[in-house]
Amino acid sequence: MPFYAAGLATGAKSFCDNPLIGSRRLNEKGLHVRRITLAERLADARRSRLAHMVSAEERESFARDGFLLTGNLLSDEDLAGLRQEVETTRFDAWDMRQGNALTRFIPLPPKVLRDLPFLKKIVWHDAFQNGLEIRGLL
Structure with a gap:
């Protein structure tokens, strides 16, 4: 049980894999709601600390829409070079399935970006990096 209890303070979400997270009794007493509230407060605090990395208009847009939209970044x-690199490069990828949702993760460490100058340029672009920091959740 101590292992499962420690999972309460993490980003663990599986009601099946952790009997405490999936406990009907604990969730009826408010466990799930408290975990969601805490996660939102932590994310808000983190975004607040990083807010200086984007413009006031971008902060307002994120607060209103939940995402940042940047046009004509490239x-x-x-853009043509990036498309060519992405369409002709074979990447390692991992899939995560949660219910009906499928999330594909493609890591882009320096050794992968070394031979992809257009992808490297966008990955390390301030607008992309700073936007990820603001959107990123704990």
Whole structure:
């Protein structure tokens, strides 16, 4: 049980894998709601600490829409190069299935980006990195 109790303080979500998270009795007493509330407060606090990394308009847009939209981030040449790299490169990927949702994760460590200059340029672009920090949740 101590292992499962420690999982309460993490991002663990599986009601099946952790009997405490999936406990009907604990959730009827408010466990799930408290975990969600705590996660939201932690994410809000983190975004607040990182807010200086984006403009006031972007902060307002994120608060209103829940995402940042950046247009014309790449030149036509950079966009064409990025498309060519992504369409012709075989990447390692992991899939995670949660219910009907499928999330594909493609890690992009320096050794992968070394030979992909257009992808490297966008991955390390301030607008992309700073936007990820603001959107990122704990």
